[in-house]
Amino acid sequence: MKKRKANRELIKLDNISKIYTLGETKVNAVDGLSFSVSPGEFVSVMGPSGSGKSTSMNLIGSLDVPTKGSIFLDGQDISHLYESDLAQIRGRKIGFIFQSFNLIPNLTAKENVMLPMMFQGVDEFKREERSEDLLKLVELQDRMDQYPNQLSGGQMQRVAIARALANDPEVVLADEPTGNLDTVTGEKVMNFLLKLNKQGKTIVLVTHDPDLALKYSQKIYWLKDGKLDKITSKKVGKWIKTNK
Amino acid sequence: MVNYFPLAFRNLKRRGIRSYLTLLGIFIGIAAVISLITLGAGLKSAVMSQFGVSSTQVITVQGGGLSGYGPPGSGVTRPLTVDDVVAINKISLVERAIRRNIVSGKLEFNDIVGFGYATNILDGEDRRFIYAQIDAPAIAGRLLKDGDTNKVVLGYNFYVNKAGFGKPIKPGDQVLIQDKKFEVVGITKQKGSFILDSVVYMNNKPLEDLMGYGDKADIIAVKIKDKDSMDKAKEEIEKLMRKRRNVKEGEEDFEVSTPEAALETVNNVLGGVQAFIIIIASISIIVGAIGIINTMTTSVLERRREIGIMKSIGAKNSQIFAQFLSRIRITWFDRWACRSAFWDVYWICRNCRNQ
Numbered sequence: 001m002k003k004r005k006a007n008r009e010l011i012k013l014d015n016i017s018k019i020y021t022l023g024e025t026k027v028n029a030v031d032g033l034s035f036s037v038s039p040g041e042f043v044s045v046m047g048p049s050g051s052g053k054s055t056s057m058n059l060i061g062s063l064d065v066p067t068k069g070s071i072f073l074d075g076q077d078i079s080h081l082y083e084s085d086l087a088q089i090r091g092r093k094i095g096f097i098f099q100s101f102n103l104i105p106n107l108t109a110k111e112n113v114m115l116p117m118m119f120q121g122v123d124e125f126k127r128e129e130r131s132e133d134l135l136k137l138v139e140l141q142d143r144m145d146q147y148p149n150q151l152s153g154g155q156m157q158r159v160a161i162a163r164a165l166a167n168d169p170e171v172v173l174a175d176e177p178t179g180n181l182d183t184v185t186g187e188k189v190m191n192f193l194l195k196l197n198k199q200g201k202t203i204v205l206v207t208h209d210p211d212l213a214l215k216y217s218q219k220i221y222w223l224k225d226g227k228l229d230k231i232t233s234k235k236v237g238k239w240i241k242t243n244k
Numbered sequence: 245m246v247n248y249f250p251l252a253f254r255n256l257k258r259r260g261i262r263s264y265l266t267l268l269g270i271f272i273g274i275a276a277v278i279s280l281i282t283l284g285a286g287l288k289s290a291v292m293s294q295f296g297v298s299s300t301q302v303i304t305v306q307g308g309g310l311s312g313y314g315p316p317g318s319g320v321t322r323p324l325t326v327d328d329v330v331a332i333n334k335i336s337l338v339e340r341a342i343r344r345n346i347v348s349g350k351l352e353f354n355d356i357v358g359f360g361y362a363t364n365i366l367d368g369e370d371r372r373f374i375y376a377q378i379d380a381p382a383i384a385g386r387l388l389k390d391g392d393t394n395k396v397v398l399g400y401n402f403y404v405n406k407a408g409f410g411k412p413i414k415p416g417d418q419v420l421i422q423d424k425k426f427e428v429v430g431i432t433k434q435k436g437s438f439i440l441d442s443v444v445y446m447n448n449k450p451l452e453d454l455m456g457y458g459d460k461a462d463i464i465a466v467k468i469k470d471k472d473s474m475d476k477a478k479e480e481i482e483k484l485m486r487k488r489r490n491v492k493e494g495e496e497d498f499e500v501s502t503p504e505a506a507l508e509t510v511n512n513v514l515g516g517v518q519a520f521i522i523i524i525a526s527i528s529i530i531v532g533a534i535g536i537i538n539t540m541t542t543s544v545l546e547r548r549r550e551i552g553i554m555k556s557i558g559a560k561n562s563q564i565f566a567q568f569l570s571r572i573r574i575t576w577f578d579r580w581a582c583r584s585a586f587w588d589v590y591w592i593c594r595n596c597r598n599q
Contacts, residue, residue: 063556084560091558102553106254116557163557 009072010170010202011037011060016069016079018055018226029055030066031226037204039170042197044205044213047223053206054175056223060204061094061173062086074170091120095164097193099176101156103148109135109159110144116166134162138192154185161192165201172196175206190216214239252570259543266539273532277525284521288514290436301471301503302377303478305332305464305485308497322489322497326459331484332466337477339469342370343461345451351444352420353409360407362396362421362444364451377465378432380440385415385430388447396426397445400434407442421446422454474502544568 018030030052037043047053058064059071062078071079078089096102103112113131122130135144138158148156157177164172174193178186194216197203207213213220220239222229231242256263305328307320324343332341345364350357365374367390375387380399388397402413413419417428421444435441452458468477481500491497544551551564 061556084562087555087558087560087563090556096556098556102549102556104550104553106258107251115554119554119558119560119563167558 008039008075009036010039010041010074011204012072013056013060014070014072016059016066016071018052018059018064019067028226030059032069033223033226033228034069035221035228035231037171037202039202040197040200041219042194042203042205042217044207044217044220045223046207046210046213046220047229048208050225051223052226053208053223055226057173057175057204057206060171061096062090087119091116092167093169093171095166095169095172097157097160097164097172097174097177099179101148101153101160101180103156103159103163105148108145108147109140109151109155109162112148112159113162113166116163120167122167130166131162134165135159137165138162152185153181154188157181157185157189158192161189161196165196169201171202171204173204173206176208177205178207178209178212186212249570251567255547255567262539266536269535270532273528273535276528277532280521280525280528284518287517288510291510291514301468301474303466303468303474303481303503304501304506305466305481306462306499306501308499320462324461324464324498326461328485328488329461329464331488332464332481335477335480335484337469337473337480339467340369340373341464341466342366342373344374344463344465345448345455345457345460346443346462347451347455347457349422349444349455350420352423353413353417354411356409358408360442360444361439362446362451362455364448365397365445366448373465373467378435378440380432380435382430383433385428387430387432388445390447392429392447393450394424394426395429395447396421397430397432398428399432399441399443399445401438401441402428403431424454474504478502540568 013033013035015032015034016030017028017032020027020029033052033056045053045056055064059066060073062071062073062081066079069079070077073089073093076089078086081089090096103109104115107115110128110131113134114127117127117130132141132144135141138161140155140158140162143151143155143159148159151159157180160177161172172193177189177193181189190212193203193205203217205213205217217234219231219233221231232239233242305324307322307324326343329341329343332338343364343366347362348359349362350359352358365371365388371388371390375381381387382397383400384403385397388395396419398413398419399407401407402409405412407413413428413431415428415430419426419428426446432441432445446454466477466481468474478500482496485498485500486493486496489497554564555561
C-alpha cells in the first residue's frame with residue numbers, strides 16, 4: 001500500500017442534515033454539518049451521546065442518505081445515488097469496523113474476510129489468497145478456520161479489520177472499534193489502525209473517548225447536538241484549535 | 245448465484261430444528277394434498293368402472309319407459325327390435341349397430357341357487373365388436389365361439405367365489421341356468437364393476453331359446469365411423485327412431501346416449517365429492533403456504549442484522565435476495581423430492597391396481 005498525498009478532499013460533507021421522524025416528532029440527528037477529510041488522514045469524529053457521530057458515519061459510509069446537503073466521496077456526489085450504486089461504492093471504497101464486530105456467525109474468520117470480495121465478483125482463488133494474506137496481516141493466520149464464537153473480542157475485531165481491508169478501500173470507517181474491548185486489546189486494535197494509516201489508508205474514527213482520539217488521530221471534529229462544535233488539529237505534536 | 249448456495253446451506257444448517265420442522269410441514273402438506281388428489285382420482289376411476297363408462301366411439305340406444313331397478317330394457321313399454329338395428333345400420337355415419345340383450349335369470353351351482361344377469365354374444369363380426377367393447381379377455385379357459393350352444397363364459401366374481409355359490413366356479417364346471425345344464429368354458433378378466441364381473445355370457449341363440457326374448461333388443465350399441473361426427477350421428481339416430489316409432493321431438497320414448505353423456509352423468513355425481521376434496525386440498529395448500537410465508541418472514545426479520553452487515557460490506561439488494569432465493573431453492577428441491585417420491589408411490593400403487 002502506498003502513502004497517498006493529501007492534496008484533495010477524499011470525503012466532503014457539504015451542509016448536510018439528517019432528520020428522523022419518530023411518530024409526530026422530528027429529530028435533527030445532524031444539522032448543517034460540513035467538514036472534509038483528505039487522503040491519508042487519520043481523523044476522529046468526537047462528541048457525547050446523541051451528538052450525531054454515528055449518523056455522520058452512516059452518511060459518510062453511504063449506509064444512509066442525507067435529508068439535505070451533499071456528500072462527496074472522492075469527488076463523486078453519493079447523496080442521491082441508487083441503492084445498487086451505493087452498495088458498489090461501499091464495497092469498493094469504504095471498509096467498516098464496528099463496535100460490536102458484526103461478523104457473520106456461521107462463517108469462519110476466513111470466510112468472513114472473503115465475503116466482501118464475493119460481493120464484488122472476485123474469483124474464489126483470489127478471494128482465498130487475499131483473505132489469508134489479510135488475516136496474516138492482523139496476526140490471525142492460526143485462527144483462519146475458527147468461527148466468531150471461538151474467537152476473543154480482540155480477535156474478532158482484527159477479523160473485522162481484515163474484512164474491512166478486503167477490497168483495498170481508500171477509507172476505513174471505525175465506529176467505536178474499542179468500545180467492547182479491554183484497554184490492552186483496544187490498544188492493539190488501535191495500533192493496527194495506526195499501522196494502516198501509515199501505509200496510506202484514510203481512517204475516520206468515531207469515538208466518544210477523547211484520550212483515544214487525541215492519541216491516534218491527526219485531526220478531531222467535535223460534534224455537539226448534530227452540529228460541528230470545533231475542529232482541533234495536531235501540529236508538531238501540539239493540538240491547536242482551527243477554524244470550522 | 246452458485247456462490248450463495250453454501251451460505252444458504254449454512255443458514256439452514258444453523259437453524260436446524262426450524263429447517264427440519266419446515267420441511268416436515270411441507271412434507272405433510274404435500275402428502276395431504278397428493279393423498280386428497282389421489283383419493284379424488286381413485287374415487288372417479290372406481291365409480292367410472294362401476295358405471296361401465298368407456299370412452300369408445302359407441303352410442304347406445306335404449307327404449308324408454310318405467311325407470312326401475314333391473315337391467316337395461318326391463319320395464320320398457322315399447323322395446324327396441326332387430327328391425328331398428330337393421331335401420332340404424334343403414335345410416336351412413338354408422339360403422340356397425342348390434343343388439344344387446346340383458347336378461348335376469350336363475351343360476352344353480354354347488355346346490356346353491358342364485359339370481360343374476362345373462363347377456364347375449366352375437367355371431368361372426370358382431371362377436372368381435374362385442375368383445376372389443378367389453379374388453380374382457382378370458383383369464384381362464386376361453387371366450388365363446390360361434391356355434392357354442394350349451395356353453396357359457398362367466399364373469400370374474402364367479403371365479404373368485406364372490407358370487408355366493410360356496411366355492412369358485414372354474415372352466416369345465418357344469419352350472420344350471422333356468423334348470424338347463426351348461427358347461428363353463430371360460431372366465432373373463434376382472435373389470436372392477438360388480439355388474440360386469442357377475443354376468444353370464446351366452447351365445448345369442450341358446451340365450452334366446454332359454455329366455456324367449458324374440459327379436460326384442462334391450463340395447464342397441466352403435467359404433468360410429470368417425471368420433472368427430474358423434475353428435476351428428478346421435479341426431480340422425482334420434483331422427484330415424486322418431487320416424488320409426490312415430491313420435492314427435494320432445495316426446496321420445498327412447499333414449500340415445502353418447503359416451504360423453506354417460507361421462508357427464510358420472511361427473512355430475514362426482515362433482516360434489518370432488519368439489520369437497522378440492523376445497524380441503526385448497527385449505528391444505530393455503531395453510532401450507534401461510535406456514536412457509538411465516539417461516540420466511542420470520543427468517544428475514546431475524547436476519548435483519550445480518551442483512552445490514554452484508555449491505556455495509558457491499559452487498560446489493562439483489563445479492564441478498566439471491567441468497568434467500570438459494571435458500572428457498574434448497575427447500576424447494578426438498579419439496580420437489582418429497583413430491584416426486586409421493587407421485588412414484590402413487591404410480592406404483594396405481595400400476596399394481598391395474599395389474
